[in-house]
Amino acid sequence: MRSIFPGVSRSMTVMPPNVVIKLVDKKSNKRNAATLEVVDTVKKFVEAHDHGRITEMINFLITEMTDSENLDRKKGGLLGLSAVTLGLTTEAAQHLQQIVPPVLNAFSHQDSKVGYCACQALYNIAKVVREGIIEFFNQIFDALSKLSAVPDADLQGAVYRLDRLMKDIATETDLFSYEEFIPLLRERMLVLNPSVRKFLIGWITVLDGVSDSPILDYLLDFFDGLFNMLSDISDEVREQAHSAIARFLQEIKCSAVRFLPVDYGRMVKILALKAACSDELTRLTAITWINEFVKLCGAQLLPYYADILGAILPCISDEEKIRMVACETSEELCAISFDPAEGFDIGALLSIARRELSSAWEKTRIEALSWIATLLEKYRAEVICGSFLNVLSFLNDIFDTLVKALSDPSDEHFQMVLLALEVHSSIARDPQHFHHLFASLCQNFRVDNSLLEKRGALIICRLCVLLDPERVYRELSTILEGQTDLDFATIMVQLRGLLKQSLVNAADKDLFVSLFYCIFVIVCDLPLQAYQHASFVIQSLLEEDMNIKFLVQLEKLIRLLETPVFAYLRLQVHSLQFVYSFKAQF
Template identity: 30%
Template sequence: MDPNVTRLLNDKIYDKRKVGALELERSIRELVASKDHERIKAILDQLCADYAYACHLPHARNGGLIGLAAAAIALGPELPRYLATIVPPVLACFGDQDARVRYYACEALYNIAKVAKGEILKYFNAIFDSLCKLGADSELSVKNGAELLDRLIKDIVAESAATYVSVLESSPDVSQDSEEPKEGVDDDRGNLPTAFSLKRFIPLLRERIFVTNPFTRTFLVGWVVLLDSIPDLELVTYLPEFLGGLLKFLSDPNRDVHVATQGCLDRFLSEIKRIARIQKGITESRKSKQGKGDGKRKREDSLDSGSIHDGPDDLDEVDSQTANDEEASNASDEDDWIPGQDVEINYKAILEILTATLDSSLDEDGLLESLRWIVEFLDICPEQVLPFTPKILAHLLPAMASGVESIRLAAARVNTSLMDYVVSLTDEPEITQAPASRIPGLGGADRHDGAASSARPSLSGSARDLEIRSPTPGLAKGVSTPARSLTPAPSTDGLAHPQANLDYAAAVNSLTLLFLNDHEATRVAALTWLIMLHRKAPRKVLAFNDGTFPALLKTLSDQSEAVVTKDLQLLSQISRNSEDDYFSNFMVNLLQLFSTDRRLLETRGNLIIRQLCVSLSAERIYRTLADCIEKEEDVEFASIMVQNLNNNLITAPELQELRKRLRNLETKLLESPVFTYLRLQLLEPEKYPHLYKCLFGLLMLLPQSSAFAALKNRLNSVSSIGYLHIAPRPGTTTPGGTNYDRPNRLKGREEGIIRWGELLEKFRSVQERARRLQRPGGPGDLNDGPGLGGVSDLRISEGPLDTKGKEAARQPPPVPLKDVPSAAQTKPRSGLGRPVFGRFGGAGGGRAKRGQ
């Protein structure tokens, strides 16, 4: 440089340095015109070494900056080949301690970028990094200068980032100022790398996205929005690289940062939905096109076979219309490019970030945004969300018990959407792949059930018992829900669901860990999920020998009744869809739990038994518990359990059906082998006097049915023995009017009942009358004697009464019937049969009354 320019650039006054820069600009323009590139390179090296890099001479650095800017302006179109020399010293000045140096560096780079335009994008990463730091500068003038430079760089990026290729990348024999046609150059540039590269920029953005300064965060969000607005860049493809940092921006106390970040995330989500909709539409269009092609081939085949008899004109019209439709479809598919149709979105990486943020210490807004994205993804690409179900559930269900209502509602919405999608999945592909391995097993289950039912009598033939036992849980599912597991679906949509991506074991583990959560809503939701998963895939969920079963048993001690109810529902479902061994083990473990935790037995015992009876067969529960209690060595505990079971059996509304069956059918147990001892006790009425009364009471309560007839016949067969051993009670006479007003339907039983009071009174009156008639010694007045004797014989002969003579009548107290001699021995002349004396006895009795 000229000595005068050198002196002016070192001056501490800005105006003099500006004059020196103008002189330098004029000199360089002359050198450019004369193409003295060596002299230009020497001047630039002098500006960098003696001025821009003079760290301890601030005025020299300022002079060097303004000199480099002037040189860039003077170089004009020749600037690209010198940018590698000009830009680095300017960027180095951004880190100077003097605020004025930093400001003049912004000013110099601004002027350089205005001339370089797209070429400056080769240094975009370094410029972006410097601007990111200057955006949080403490000096206001520096921040203003950086803001002006930032606007200029944004304009250049928006205009040239997607397509600009540096001239240095072009063919060396093509000069910059060539006026020849550039078709070939354009073709060559199409294969050359652009000056701006997202691949080189994203690592820097990923590094800077976790800053905490609000000004820097605002700067970053602005750049992300700008880059996303350029369609050809497809920034959404790299969204997983910086999404986590953006979600953290939502927790910034600065409102401007929050608003800008929320807008940016909304923009990305809308773009993802639009791209998914476009790609889905293109896929459906291709399927419809393929369907039309198949239809056309079918029509051609049918035309060739002569099955359609249309006129030639009609056929030509149909073919031409089909051809036009195909051409239009091909044109729309091949020629018309729709923005976003080829964009690849990494849903998996995005979901990993979203599920990770659910567990992080985000504030309300960050958590809400993550939940909102998951809900939208369940609508956009549910098959991508499915593999993340265990992680989502582990953090989603605790959010359902959040103290913030908005978070609770958002979590409930995600939970509902996710559960609906999992429920919509089908197991039909697995059925169709191996049908032979399941259907024989199903038949085996039926045979097993038949053998079990024939081994012991069942109180009910309800359909629920058919679902109780099955060799494997998977086969039981086929029994209980045949429509879902064995019936083919009308469409093949279910085959497209990637159900295999759902890790049932991981999901069950995540849900089981939530049993320890402090919130009732979370525990209830976890059990609800387990119930649904087990109903859907019992072969894959909750086996007896895994670690889940003890956790379910322990949950029965939960303080919440809703949790215990859900837990019992799940245990019942597992038992219903499993083998008998599982149910037996469940009952044994339940009794052990009651035995060790007496407080649980006192507080939740009745609830547990009743809920199990609602979900399972009450008869099966009582049978199994009875077998277990019979083997119980702790007599006190067995007594308590029996008492609880009896109380529930008598009073619980859940056991109403079992009570009805017991009342209607179970009196037939008298005929079963287990009650042989009871039937034998009927032969010993002196030892068991109340047994007859109890059984007759049951007979009175029963309606006329097969049970009534069985009990009546059994009692009639031993009634004579009972009458011989049952003594009458004095003073327990029955009014005569009520004894003859019995319904006719009990007539058979009335014949076997003796009216002791009336008969004894009648016996005494007849004996007294006979003595009076025999005193005069004349038989002429004894016409009624035989009739009276017949009456006595008749009445006494109807029962097991007996008399020993007239002396027995003189004894005032009543004696047992077995000691009373029969009337037939006292009056042997009465030898007629029972039917004749039945009629005469009635008449004689009437005459005797008239005589009295």
């Protein structure tokens, strides 16, 4: 009879030819019969302590069958190796280095039927040796993760059974090494295939469920990858990832209660990036984590406040759920007070807030401006005197934002105006910045007349509340003194209501004189009792064209002079001791 394996003598094999033939048969009943014969043969060798013959049998199955290009021989060899293991039972451990590698090699075969046979074979092997298979765990995990992406129903069934068995073994033994496993897990977390991701989440969840599992200590190794799964195309993957992430957050909160160390800073760095993700679930989850971290350990996050603020501000304008969490987080963070000497980087926070002033979203701009106002209020000395901030440039940036918002009638823009003025006033408390504010303000009033008419009174009134009214008027007087634009010089007429309200209770007549002198050019000498010059100025108006606009402004001026505030001036004008007062009067 000719050998079924050319070049291999029948006398050289420890396996009967009929067994070999049955192993490669297409009928399952014949293959099962061959398996039982191999098991019985191996058991006899074990009883005889003849491990040499067992080794020969294993070598034959590998070299003549599993290494063969013929698919039937390859599958028969895998079946034979699992049968050998079943026959070895408790003696199998000493032969695993021979048996397992060729089975693992078959996992990567392009034919899914070979992969199926490999899974079945390894399942039988692992079931016999149990924790003895742990030394091959990483190779098995890697092979299973790759096979989980193959769209073959039979193969996936075999993968599932082997995966369940490996999870049971890994969670029952102390031989499982997290240190060796985590680097492989971190690498596989980069895979985008939804089936592979489900496989990975399954392992993370199982290991996390083990009592006293140290997996939380390794969270940062796969934290980013797990968050990426929140935006997966598969709803099932998204749900599983979200569930796993939620459990980890609860564990971190429990760890904080027990004062166990958690690297919040590195996680915040990752979360800040995820809060800017295009996926809504990812943003909500990230901002929720940040919110919990601020509540748990606000002080520990001091070096990462800028990262947190950079994540919060854009989310202020997000959909409702995200916006509510972001607003709460912003309030929590803002309520924490620190000594700048302890390393609190105010400049970094201001830079983030200033950046968000150019946001396309109104709510974000308002929150950013609110943060700037708060920081200037709490740490004004450090901000104004600090080398990290060019205050004049900062003032210009804020003022540009104010100017854009001033003409808009909406309530939100009105809030922007008030906040911007609050920031301006905080900076302008210093003399070197006070003049810059009002010079810029007057320039914008002069260029944009509608701005003056619509919001001029509001701006001046608010600045009077935030700053010293007398100081405000004197500064405006100084700036307007050199104005040659008569229309613009009537600014105080446009703000006559503000003028009367602010000056009724003023005790210092010098303030009246200074204010009146610089604003009303045509009668600038009256309060100074320079009636001769006033008379000349008024007479010179006869040479000018008296248009409707001029007459309207003149009427407003006359009505203003008739108010009780200027009673003293009218008495002087009627006094006989002033010759030119009559000329000015008439």
